[in-house]
Amino acid sequence: MTEAAGKTSGGKGFWIVLGILVVGNLGLSFFFAPRQVELQHAPVVQLPNFLVVLGKIHPALTVPGKWMPAHVTFTWLIMGILVVVGALGTRALRPVPGPLQNFVEVVIEWFYGLLDQMIGRQGRQFLPLIGTAGLFILTSNLLGNIPGFQPPTANWNTTVALAVTVFIWYNVAGIRKHGFLNYLKHFCGPIWWLAPIMFVIEFIGHLARPVSLSIRLFGNIFGEESVIVILISLAWLVMPYLIWLGIMLPLSLFTAIVQTFVFIMLSMVYIAGAVEVGHGEEHQ
Amino acid sequence: MRNDEPSVLRQLARLSTIGVSLVAATAIGLAIGYGLDRVLGTRPWLTLMFTLFGIAAGFLNLFRDVGMLGRGRR
Incomplete structure (x- = not known):
């Protein structure tokens, strides 16, 4: 065993480093243990709650609390980032693009490619929805990896807003494509005497889509965020900090990208299903 | 050509x-x-019926998504 450990490069060094870390960790934790560490991980950006004014119009509109809810603040922050990047990227369009314009073009081209692939010829008209949702979710998820920033997608309200937007949009797209009655007819299935039951079942199935979309995104990001909060609040133990850097950060970067991809991919699948109902459902 | 083989990520998204x-x-x-x-006052019946419909809808979605497995769109 010692031979094998000696042959691999740095085999012994690894154990020495690990030992030093464990000993140092224990020492530090004894040293720092009496100190009270706050579990709260206060957001970096906070705005005073100026929406209290709304409560004077109607008591139901009151926004409680001294500060704006964190997910609202960070939604605005991300909106600001996206607007600024978009404005800077398209401000002076040149035939030979600069670095920022190049980046924006690559992103848009990627979305176009995805839309063409998933929805087909009519896919490009959905770029505003898919592109905005994708970029917003991606920025938000990636922002959540920085301690002190709370991703808005870790709050169910934000993801429900996104999912309901997608839900309404794909139904409206389907109705505009096929007409109202024809679109509803696709809900009823091929057999006429089963139609009332099939309609109810399909209706419930469609309602389940925004729920599952929003819960998946919210659950993943919220769980990841909770683990990060706990690890960071234990940072005085040194070891959790290393776990965060070594395991949680790569994992949460991966989750951020995959969840964004899953969200826009499913939105596109739903839109494709609504727009080309005649083809999609009968062949299955 | 590129529609032939659905990527792993896309199947992951569906699944x-x-x-x-x-x-x-x-x-x-x-x-x-x-x-x-609650609205109509027909206590147990509509709850039962719609729960069954919901289960049916869930399984319909399930079979559709699983049927998509291994087969690309189009």
Whole structure:
């Protein structure tokens, strides 16, 4: 065993480093243990709650609390980032693009490619929805990896807003494509005497889509965020900090990208299903 | 050409709906039935019926998503 450990490069060094870390960790934790560490991980950006004014119009509109809810603040922050990047990227369009314009073009081209692939010829008209949702979710998820920033997608309200937007949009797209009655007819299935039951079942199935979309995104990001909060609040133990850097950060970067991809991919699948109902459902 | 082989990520996206949508459809069916029961005052019946519809909807979604497995769109 010692031979094998000696042959691999740095085999012994690894154990020495690990030992030093464990000993140092224990020492530090004894040293720092009496100190009270706050579990709260206060957001970096906070705005005073100026929406209290709304409560004077109607008591139901009151926004409680001294500060704006964190997910609202960070939604605005991300909106600001996206607007600024978009404005800077398209401000002076040149035939030979600069670095920022190049980046924006690559992103848009990627979305176009995805839309063409998933929805087909009519896919490009959905770029505003898919592109905005994708970029917003991606920025938000990636922002959540920085301690002190709370991703808005870790709050169910934000993801429900996104999912309901997608839900309404794909139904409206389907109705505009096929007409109202024809679109509803696709809900009823091929057999006429089963139609009332099939309609109810399909209706419930469609309602389940925004729920599952929003819960998946919210659950993943919220769980990841909770683990990060706990690890960071234990940072005085040194070891959790290393776990965060070594395991949680790569994992949460991966989750951020995959969840964004899953969200826009499913939105596109739903839109494709609504727009080309005649083809999609009968062949299955 | 590129439509022939669905990427792993895309299949992952489709398959990750299965678990949640099964539960969500059942829960929504239950919620609709319960709400209708409260409005119409027909205590147990609509809850039962719509829960069954919800379960059916969940399994319909399940079979559709699984049927998509291994087969690309188009």
